[in-house]
Amino acid sequence: MAPIRLRHPKGVTTVDIDLASDTITVRDLQQIVFSHTEIAPSSQELKAGYPPHALTLVPDLPISSLGLQRGEQLVVTEARGSSTSHHRATTSASSTAGAIKPAPAPVAPQVLKQVASSSDAVETVRVDGGVLVHRVVPDDNSCLFSSIGIIFAQDMSAAQQLRQVVATEIRKNELTYDEAVLGQSRESYIAAMSKPSTWGGAIELAIFADHFQTEITSIDVESGRLDRFGESKYSNRAIVLYSGIHYDAVSLAPTSDAPTDFHETVFDVKNEVILQGAREMAAKLKAKKKFTNTATFxxxxxxxxxxxxxxxxxxxxxxxxxxxxxxxx
Incomplete structure (x- = not known):
């Protein structure tokens, strides 16, 4: 990982990115920028070097194609006349450790049905105060919603109700969730997201963060990056694990075999012990190859x-x- 400084209209942000990775793309970098600036990828202009020169952004190329160096500063501006010049999208995920895979969202079900399967084995990590537990949910295209259901209602069957939360928020916020952000018409997005066969991703996690007034941190199993939704806005944090095409929840229990009624799923955002434990859990899952690289499978x-x-x-x-x-x- 290498630190990169983003200088943008909102200030200066430092993120850690694997600049040598062949799987992290320019699109991933654009999503990181989006998460901190709320400038849509299609409207971003990035400059690097001294004097700063414009970068040619080809989304599907690896990030190494940009020739960025450790400690590089990127100057981020918004293209004049872009569709987001007069309003900002707030459906962002903040990344502190690399490229964002939930944004773009997992492959849409119209193109690729979910093919990963979670193991029955449950990973645990002992931390101060108890044991972190990997809460595995079914691979049924509603894994994100089931995980959010576990976190905020201790009930994964709340998935369909949570889909309606997303639909309602998109309907209410026409400027925030426009076609540029959704990638399709608002009507078709809402219709698709209301179906149990449609996967959720970054947009939905951002909506849930604001709806439940809780930062949601998604940990990518393969890269170890952290994608923070609602960062610096709320005092609590929830954690999900992302394997490439599947989400699971993380909870804290007194013991590894404690009933779920005794599990805690929302934590103080300042509790770095919990976050570090969750990162250790992701590392254990990676060591067992429990992730899917959607670019190569x-x-x-x-x-x-x-x-x-x-x-x-x-x-x-x-x-x-x-x-x-x-x-x-």
Missing amino acids: DLKCEICGKGLKGEKEARQHAKDTGHSQFGEY
Whole structure:
């Protein structure tokens, strides 16, 4: 990891990014910038070096293509005349350790159905005050909503109700959640998100952070990065684990076998012991290969049988053929 300083209209922010990674893309960097500046990726202008020179941003290229160095300062501005010049999107995720995978959100179900499966084995990490427990939820396309249900209601069956929370917030905030942020028309996004087959991602986590007035920190299992939703806005924090295409919750229990009624799922945002324990849990999951790299995993179209490599090819195949059901080899 290498520190990068972002100088933007809101101030100066330092983030840690693996500049040599082949899996972290320019798009991921743009999402990090978005999380701290609320400038949509399509409106961002980034400059580096001295004197500062404009960077050519090709979203699908690895971040190494930008030639950034450790300690580099990026000057972030918003392109004049952009659709976000007069209002800011607040559906952001703040990252402190690398590229953001929940934003862009996990592969949309219209393109790729969820193919990962969580192990029945439950990871635990002992910390001061008890044991952190990996709360595994089903791989049913509602894993994010089930995890949020566990955290705020101790009930993963609240998933469908939570989908309606998202729909309501998007309807209420037309300027915040416009087509530029949602990536499609507001009506189609709301319709899709209301269905149990649609995955949630960064937009939904940002909505839940504000709805429950709690910072939600998503820890990426593969990279170890932290994506903070509602950062510096609230005094409490909840934690989810993200494996590439699946979310699970994290809770604190008196003992590893304590009934869920005794689990704590919302913590003081200043409690770094809990956060560090959750990061250790993510590292344990990574060591057991419990993550999916959506850029490289092997897929098969379940309609025509064509073999595909990663999310990008799956999206293109769906666009070319209209086929929308994919499975993992």
